[in-house]
Amino acid sequence: xxxxxxxxxxxxxxxxxxxxxxxxxxxxxxxxxxxxxxxxxxxxxxxxxxxxxxxxxxxxxxxxxxxxxxxxxxxxxxxxxxxxxxxxxxxxxxxxxxxxxxxxxxxxxxxxxxxxxxxxxxxxxxxxxxxxxxxxxxxxxxxxxxxxxxxxxxxxxxxxxxxxxxxxxxxxxxxxxxxxxxxxxxxxxxxxxxxxxxxxxxxxxxxxxxxxxxxxxxxxxxxxxxxxxxxxxxxxxxxxxxxxxxxxxxxxxxxxxxxxxxxxxxxxxxxxxxxxxxxxxxxxxxxxxxxxxxxxxxxxxxxxxxxxxxxxxxxxxxxxxxxxxxxxxxxxxxxxxxxxxxxxxxxxxxxxxxxxxxxxxxxxxxxxxxxxxxxxxxxxxxxxxxxxxxxxxxxxxxxxxxxxxxxxxxxxxxxxxxxxxxxxxxxxxxxxxxxxxxxxxxxxxxxxxxxxxxxxxxxxxxxxxxxxxxxxxxxxxxxxxxxxxxxxxxxxxxxxxxxxx
Amino acid sequence: xxxxxxxxxxxxxxxxxxxxxxxxxxxxxxxxxxxxxxxxxxxxxxxxxxxxxxxxxxxxxxxxxxxxxxxxxxxxxxxxxxxxxxxxxxxxxxxxxxxxxxxxxxxxxxxxxxxxxxxxxxxxxxxxxxxxxxxxxxxxxxxxxxxxxxxxxxxx
Numbered sequence: 001x002x003x004x005x006x007x008x009x010x011x012x013x014x015x016x017x018x019x020x021x022x023x024x025x026x027x028x029x030x031x032x033x034x035x036x037x038x039x040x041x042x043x044x045x046x047x048x049x050x051x052x053x054x055x056x057x058x059x060x061x062x063x064x065x066x067x068x069x070x071x072x073x074x075x076x077x078x079x080x081x082x083x084x085x086x087x088x089x090x091x092x093x094x095x096x097x098x099x100x101x102x103x104x105x106x107x108x109x110x111x112x113x114x115x116x117x118x119x120x121x122x123x124x125x126x127x128x129x130x131x132x133x134x135x136x137x138x139x140x141x142x143x144x145x146x147x148x149x150x151x152x153x154x155x156x157x158x159x160x161x162x163x164x165x166x167x168x169x170x171x172x173x174x175x176x177x178x179x180x181x182x183x184x185x186x187x188x189x190x191x192x193x194x195x196x197x198x199x200x201x202x203x204x205x206x207x208x209x210x211x212x213x214x215x216x217x218x219x220x221x222x223x224x225x226x227x228x229x230x231x232x233x234x235x236x237x238x239x240x241x242x243x244x245x246x247x248x249x250x251x252x253x254x255x256x257x258x259x260x261x262x263x264x265x266x267x268x269x270x271x272x273x274x275x276x277x278x279x280x281x282x283x284x285x286x287x288x289x290x291x292x293x294x295x296x297x298x299x300x301x302x303x304x305x306x307x308x309x310x311x312x313x314x315x316x317x318x319x320x321x322x323x324x325x326x327x328x329x330x331x332x333x334x335x336x337x338x339x340x341x342x343x344x345x346x347x348x349x350x351x352x353x354x355x356x357x358x359x360x361x362x363x364x365x366x367x368x369x370x371x372x373x374x375x376x377x378x379x380x381x382x383x384x385x386x387x388x389x390x391x392x393x394x395x396x397x398x399x400x401x402x403x404x405x406x407x408x409x410x411x412x413x414x415x416x417x418x419x420x421x422x423x424x425x426x427x428x429x430x431x432x433x434x435x436x437x438x439x440x441x442x443x444x445x446x447x448x449x450x451x452x453x454x455x456x457x458x459x460x461x462x463x464x465x466x467x468x469x470x471x472x473x474x475x476x477x478x479x480x481x482x483x484x485x486x487x488x489x490x491x492x493x494x495x496x497x498x499x500x501x
Numbered sequence: 502x503x504x505x506x507x508x509x510x511x512x513x514x515x516x517x518x519x520x521x522x523x524x525x526x527x528x529x530x531x532x533x534x535x536x537x538x539x540x541x542x543x544x545x546x547x548x549x550x551x552x553x554x555x556x557x558x559x560x561x562x563x564x565x566x567x568x569x570x571x572x573x574x575x576x577x578x579x580x581x582x583x584x585x586x587x588x589x590x591x592x593x594x595x596x597x598x599x600x601x602x603x604x605x606x607x608x609x610x611x612x613x614x615x616x617x618x619x620x621x622x623x624x625x626x627x628x629x630x631x632x633x634x635x636x637x638x639x640x641x642x643x644x645x646x647x648x649x650x651x652x653x654x655x656x657x
Binding site: 337338341344345347348349351352355356368369372376 | 504522571573596597
């Protein structure tokens with residue numbers, strides 16, 4: 001069946017018509033053979049007729065009383081044995097019953113006509129008379145032992161009835177034979193007429209079948225061809241459309257994937273931003289409290305600075321006094337130094353003079369050395385004092401200068417502290433405002449993050465849908481390809497069948 | 502065994518024998534000599550005579566003597582055969598002490614390198630370089646034809 005399904009339509013139709021034709025021819029031949037075989041004067045008829053003829057030829061006919069006649073002749077002429085006579089009489093009675101039986105049969109079967117009249121009327125009357133003579137006269141005569149009477153009756157009256165019956169039977173035979181011949185010739189005529197009309201009808205039916213098959217094929221082919229062309233173009237359009245759609249869906253899928261990734265990034269970024277904002281908010285609150293602390297600290301510092309400024313002023317004044325005193329000390333020291341120097345010089349010159357005086361100057365030399373030692377000590381002491389005073393003066397000068405700078409710095413510091421306090425106040429105001437705004441921003445970011453995650457979910461679903469659509473389109477595409485292949489095959493088949501037709 | 506007046510140049514101790522010293526004077530106003538060498542600090546009037554003052558710091562150490570109370574001028578004299586008695590002022594720093602040099606004189610490592618430096622005397626851990634006054638006077642004599650006054654002529 002699978003091989004049959006791959007065959008072309010025209011081949012299939014040809015196969016159908018061929019099978020039908022062969023079957024029909026076979027049927028016709030079979031019918032013809034059957035008719036030929038069973039027709040009158042055919043072989044079967046001959047066999048049956050032969051059998052009937054054989055039976056008719058072999059058996060004594062019950063409707064024909066010849067056996068009864070022969071039995072009577074045998075009774076009257078042949079035998080003297082009582083047993084044999086009895087058997088023959090019984091046989092004669094049986095024959096009479098058979099004759100009545102057959103006569104009843106033919107009375108119902110035969111149609112009215114010459115044969116019926118000959119058999120049922122003309123042969124029946126003598127037969128009845130024959131049986132009457134036999135049963136009522138001959139057999140009683142025989143039984144009475146009157147053989148002669150019986151013989152004369154048998155050869156006389158009985159024979160006359162027999163002859164009369166026989167003539168009627170001969171007529172029946174003649175009439176029946178004539179009727180049979182006429183029937184046979186009629187049957188032969190009918191058979192020959194029927195056979196020729198059978199062949200003619202077969203030829204006509206075959207021709208009609210081929211013609212209708214060709215008509216069907218050609219109309220079907222032309223219609224199918226038109227339909228297949230339209231179908232082909234439709235299938236091509238569908239395939240192109242579905243391919244375009246698939247490409248669109250693919251690009252759509254990639255776009256949605258990209259969008260989903262972007263949305264995820266946005267979500268992550270906004271979450272980070274949110275956490276950052278929370279940190280900022282906390283930091284802002286912290287900064288506000290710190291700034292508050294700073295402002296109160298600055299207020300304290302302001303007072304301290306003012307006190308410091310006053311203190312530096314008094315220190316400066318005291319340092320000026322110390323500088324003046326140091327200057328006085330310096331004057332004294334200078335005087336002492338000059339005196340010591342002079343003393344030293346004097347002692348040196350005294351020593352020189354003592355050396356020049358020789359032996360006499362020795363004591364003077366000792367005195368001069370002592371003087372020089374004292375002068376040196378006082379000079380060293382004054383040098384020390386001078387150095388200390390100078391250092392003190394330098395320190396005081398540096399201190400005064402530093403105090404001046406410090407005072408200036410304190411003044412600027414006070415100014416700066418005031419400015420910083422003001423700025424801190426502004427910062428506090430702004431940070432307090434900022435805190436509220438950050439809170440609202442934070443809320444917005446949270447809702448945005450939520451929205452982004454919802455978008456991300458939706459995009460994921462969308463991507464899923466697009467993927468499914470793409471898969472469906474692929475299937476659709478392959479189906480369309482199959483359709484096109486089928487259409488191509490159909491067209492090939494149709495064109496080949498048309499060319500074959 | 503000599504009494505000498507001590508001074509200091511570049512941190513080193515030098516001394517002039519007291520026999521050659523007339524007097525030690527404090528640093529006084531000197532008159533500058535035009536176009537004079539750097540070592541000639543100037544001239545001043547000493548007992549009616551013009552005396553040249555040699556800057557020992559400039560001559561030995563190559564730097565100008567600082568103006569302090571301890572910087573003094575020693576008036577020295579010597580007798581030279583070609584010039585006779587010559588008086589010269591020697592200006593030096595830390596000229597404040599007269600000391601008796603009792604150590605053994607050491608032989609100069611490079612004798613005759615400078616004509617005004619005499620022998621070196623070891624005093625404890627300190628080395629004291631004696632000044633040869635005659636050598637000093639000869640070395641600081643200005644050449645002939647110099648417009649500046651001669652050291653010897655100042656006393657004449």
